Amino acid sequence: MNKENTMSNSGKLTKEQDSTLQGSLQVAVGGEIHQIAGGEHQALTTNQGVALSDNQNSLRANPSGPTLGEDFILREKITHFDHERIPERVVHARGTGAHGFFELTTSLKQYTTARILTEVGEKTPVFTRFSTVAGGAGSVDTPRDVRGFAVKFYTKEGNWDLVGNNIPVFFIQDAIKFPDLIHAVKMEPDRGFPQSATAHDTFWDFISLTPESMHMVMWIMSDRTIPRSLRMIEGFGVHSFRLVNDSGESTFVKFHWRPKLGLQSTIWDETVKISGADQDFHRRDMFDAITSGNFPEWEFAVQLFTQEEADTFPFDHLDPTKLIPEELVPLKVIGRMVLDRWPNNFFAETEQIAFCPSHLVPGIDFSNDPLLQGRLFSYHDTQLSRLGTPNFHQIPINAPKCPFSNQQRDGHMQMAQQAGRVAYEPNSLSGESPRETPTNGFHSAAVTETGVKGRVRAASFADHYSQARLFYISQTAYEQAHIASALVFELSKVEHVHVREAIVGHLRHIDEALAQRVAAGLGFGKIPNAPVPARPVQEMQPSPALQIIGKMKDTLMGRTLGILITNGSDGAVIDQLKRAATSAGATVKIVSPKVGDVKLASGLMLSADGQLAGCPSVLFDAVAVLLSDEGAKALSVESAAIDFVRDAFGHLKAIAVDKGGQALLKIANVGQDAGVVDANDQAAFIAVAKTRQWNREKSIRTLA
Ligand code: HDE
Known part of the structure; x- marks a missing residue:
């Protein structure tokens, strides 16, 4: 047992507690005696430090009688458990x-x-x-x-x-709108769903009536989210x-x-x-x-x-x-x-x-x-x-690591035992109590504020579309298509047609072609009217720094390669590919129909990291499919294997195949392109595996 991880005051046992617990331990559970591995154990105690003789059975009047209220050990344990949860964060809970x-x-x-x-x-x-x-x-x-x-x-x-x-931006301009925004996005209060999704009526209703959110909407509909x-x-x-x-x-x-x-x-x-x-x-x-x-x-x-x-x-x-x-x-x-x-x-x-x-x-x-x-x-x-x-x-995770000291006192769960008679400042009774630091202490910036008090929005905040447009026009064609598709998906989940229409109306100020694309995706006969903007949209120079594709690195560093194998796979090819990927910075996981040892063609055994049904290709950045002829045949009737290669292709990943792998691709009706590479050419595979195969997308998916 790791003593650091147990709640103990000193980490050491008193002589009285330490009736110790050397060697193996016997535990009686359900009438059976279980032997637990040996070592030096700390005594299991109550929160008051009293060693427990039995943590398996509560105190009962007789073997078939009621549990006794005097069982302070049971009560302490259950009471603590009952209070283990604290409120989760109202937002950002996960x-x-x-x-x-x-x-x-x-x-x-x-x-x-x-x-x-x-x-x-x-x-x-x-x-x-x-x-x-x-x-x-x-x-x-x-x-x-x-x-x-x-x-x-x-x-x-x-x-x-x-x-x-x-x-880098947010939905709203003023904090007073935050509770409304969050109530709109969280699960709808009468039905308790959807959990963690913007694709529902209340969110888009609020957004449709909050044009200042349009810039953020472009970001959240992009692949950034x-x-x-x-x-x-x-x-x-x-x-x-x-x-x-x-x-x-x-x-x-x-x-x-x-x-x-x-x-x-x-x-x-x-x-x-x-x-x-x-x-x-x-x-x-x-x-x-x-x-x-x-x-x-x-x-x-x-x-x-x-x-x-x-x-x-x-x-x-x-x-x-x-x-x-x-x-x-x-x-x-x-x-x-x-x-x-x-x-x-x-x-x-x-x-x-x-x-x-x-x-x-x-x-x-x-x-x-x-x-x-x-x-x-x-x-x-x-x-x-x-x-x-x-x-x-x-609480240790929140406490500063530099000294801190003031005259604030008491309150629930006060951990400090501040000594002395003085709990106020200034005082002349204590030479040690903390004092102000006029020079290095915190000073607010010297800013002059003038004007008339009021519940107002600055006129300079009135332009709601120019930067939304800037973001959209700065994206690559692939990213623009993803934004359009995301909007269609989200709005298709909105039941109220007037809300869908209102959003498309806003899009017209961002990009007319985007609005048309989304309107078509939603099956609108004509494009809804655009609202009158508070300020005319300003044309700005595109900013490539706002792209994701522009900021991707062609690398396998931090990425994972999944290799699907079966009994009879060629160990040499697996090994070469694994080495090439690892030296390019990737982690490699071996997937097979059964977790545990796989018998390779050479007769050697290779241990799989994961079982096929539990390790779909979505968990990897690139995949290799290295199969014997029998393996390919067996997997041809395995839907998890068909999905493995279809999804890898559909998600624009590089795929390395040997003869067996190629056979599986054929059965799965997966096409051939520059991202599907012979597993024997490791260099070629590593080169394509460093990025997604963006060119492939238009041939396999209707966007928006
Ligand atoms: Fe937060 N936000 N927020 N927020 N926020 C919280 O604080 C709030 C906003 C952000 O990992 C809460 O401790 C208001 C912008 C993060 O623990 C709460 C407004 C940005 C986290 C709260 C905003 C953020 C929170 C909930 C509008 C980006 C998680 C639990 C005025 C700059 C921190 C908590 C963590 C959490 C209020 C808007 C970021 C309720 C009132 C803008 C990363 O206090």
Whole structure:
């Protein structure tokens, strides 16, 4: 037993407790005696430290009598169990987190006093949590959804939480609309479905009446919301923040994370099938990568600009439905984040971590973005109901790693035992009590605010379509087709025809051809009218940086090759392919009709990693099908094998085949193209396996 993982006060047993438990242990279960492997065991105790003599049976009046109320051991155990759950997050409930570090590579000393952004080479511990937004904690990893990308930096000057998403803009401009947005997207309240999906009436109804969401709608209908891996998503702080230097001057900043493995998404049909094949696809992928030493890594970059520069932008950077094109303000890479340690305990760390955008360090400050302003109290507030106490900062995952001290006292679950007579400030009775730090303490940016108070939306926030159009026209033809198909899919699930029509009306301001395509996909006889825009749409230069395909890397790093084999397969070909793929950075999994040993043609045995029905090709980035003639024959009547190759082809993956594999492709009616390669030509296969076969798509799928 790992003593670190047990709840014990000192980790050591007292002499009295240690009646020890050396060697093998006998446990009586249901009248049978089970022998459990030996070793040195800690005593199993109650929460009061009392050693248990029997953890299998409650205290009963007699062998067939009632259980006695005096059984404090039973009561303690069941009571604790009854209270194990805490409220899940109201949004972003489903998440996956890991520990790591941030390392600064370029100093921003000119712009900020924040030490984390000025000390080159310094490694700051971080905990990063990725999440979906709409689904509950037990929902699948792969719905079409935004991904949260929240980083807690445990800096020497206090905790800084950068609570972002994998999309640089948001649905709404003002925090007061957030509860409406979330009520619209979550499962409908009268029926309790759909779980984690935007494809339903209430979501699209709200969107159709909220034109400011059109830019975000383009992003969520793109393949950004169906990522291949959390290791392959970008992250964005979304809002403008301020950096403040030692002269008190402030500069605006947008924060970006860029994945070292490049961006990569899945194909919609593939995503749907992954959800069935592995509900924990992203969590498992992250776990596997970190525990096998393939640590995920991101570049940290900033866009810096002054108020004067912002005044020249054709949009208001304080409007969170707008991004700043990289072509307008280039990204400056200033550091990297590596996630290198999986948590010990999911609940204690990933569930209990509490992010708050209001957690800032000196040298960084907020902007007036009204969405950000609303977030500044929401997160702390939600932690109070989620974690149940204002002392949630004392939970180890939330506690700063630098000293912290103040006169706040008491409250539920107070862990600190603050000594002394003084719990107020200023005081003259204690020489040791904490004092203000006038120079290095937190200073808000010196900003002048004037004007008339009111519930108003800035006139500069009125342009709702220009950047939606910018996003759409910046995509490759494949990506545009995926957006159109996603819109048709989503709107086809909406029962109210007027809602479908309203959305297509909005699309006309984004791109007339897109609107036509979606209207045709929905079977409309004519294209619905477009609403009158508050501002005319501005034509902007396309920004290729907004593509996914443009940001993919031709690589097998971090990807997985699945090799389907049967008894009688050629071990030499398997081995050569495996070696070529591994040296290109891929992980290789052997799949066969039966899990366990496969007898190769040579008579040697090879152990399979997975069984065919449980390892469909959607779990891999590229596949190889290496079969004996008998194997091909046997698999020709196996629907899981037919699906394996059909799906690999349909999801635009490279396929390596030998003679048996080729026979299976023929039976499955799978075509031939440049992405289907002879398994003996490993170099050719590795070259095509590094990317998806985009050219194939138009020949196999009607898009939109
Ligand atoms: Fe959040 N959001 N949010 N959000 N958000 C929460 O806080 C909220 C917004 C984001 O892994 C909640 O601890 C409001 C934008 C992430 O634990 C809650 C508004 C962005 C996470 C909350 C927004 C985000 C949350 C729920 C509009 C991208 C998960 C549980 C004003 C920049 C963090 C919790 C984690 C979580 C409120 C909009 C990102 C209720 C009121 C914009 C990544 O406080």
